Amino acid sequence: MAYELVVVGCSWGGLAALGRLLDHLPDGVDLPVVVAQHRGPDSLRGALEATLRRRLERPVVEVEDKDPIALGRVYIAPPDYHLLVEPGSFALSVDERVRHARPSIDVLFESAADAYGERVIGVVLTGANEDGAAGLARIAERGGAAIVQDPGTAEAREMPEAALAAAAAATVLPLEGIGPHIAELCAVGVS
Numbered sequence: 128m129a130y131e132l133v134v135v136g137c138s139w140g141g142l143a144a145l146g147r148l149l150d151h152l153p154d155g156v157d158l159p160v161v162v163a164q165h166r167g168p169d170s171l172r173g174a175l176e177a178t179l180r181r182r183l184e185r186p187v188v189e190v191e192d193k194d195p196i197a198l199g200r201v202y203i204a205p206p207d208y209h210l211l212v213e214p215g216s217f218a219l220s221v222d223e224r225v226r227h228a229r230p231s232i233d234v235l236f237e238s239a240a241d242a243y244g245e246r247v248i249g250v251v252l253t254g255a256n257e258d259g260a261a262g263l264a265r266i267a268e269r270g271g272a273a274i275v276q277d278p279g280t281a282e283a284r285e286m287p288e289a290a291l292a293a294a295a296a297a298t299v300l301p302l303e304g305i306g307p308h309i310a311e312l313c314a315v316g317v318s
Contacts, residue, residue, distance in 0.1 A: 130312060131246040134161045134162075134236055134247060134248070135160060136163050136258065138258065144302055145179070147303065148250070149182075158199075158309075158313065159202060160202065161201075163204040163232045165228050166206045185199060188200055189202075190202050190203065190205060190210055190217045191219070193218065194216060204230035205219065207221070207230075208220065209222055209230050210230050211234060214242050233261045234262070236259060236263055237265045239262075240265040241269075243271070252302075259289070260294070261293060266294075273296065274298050275287045275294070276302055278291070278299075280302060
């Protein structure tokens with residue numbers, strides 16, 4: 128299987144979880160990583176991008192409408208916009224909130240599943256609602272890989288539990304195991 132994209136969704140406790148996941152993603156994994164993290168509409172544009180940029184060696188970009196998707200980058204959904212994946216590029220939307228969220232994890236995941244099918248890896252991390260569950264189920268239905276943070280290791284377990292209920296065949300891992308598992312899926316050596 129040749130994966131082309133990783134999509135990640137998180138909410139409550141997500142910044143720490145996201146940082147740890149990306150810290151454990153081996154250097155040889157050069158797939159684009161696209162992130163939707165719940166943030167308030169008053170969140171400063173670029174704040175999450177700047178925080179991750181200080182922590183990571185990979186380039187981190189807050190998405191602009193119609194940005195092309197490039198290898199080796201971490202893409203962040205801007206606050207108060209839905210982030211959609213199209214073949215080779217992104218689109219932003221201010222459509223209604225989904226499960227009280229914009230950006231919505233479901234919107235990101237469902238669009239990625241529709242655009243990339245079996246070539247997408249979806250990851251649901253910590254969070255205090257059910258956003259991401261339907262999207263992860265769509266990824267799994269289209270033949271993509273579904274990964275869920277072990278709810279017992281999540282700061283808020285509602286989101287991972289909902290994802291597991293919706294995508295029962297998902298692989299469940301602690302944060303430290305998700306990056307190496309993605310490397311295995313991509314057949315990248317893990318040192």
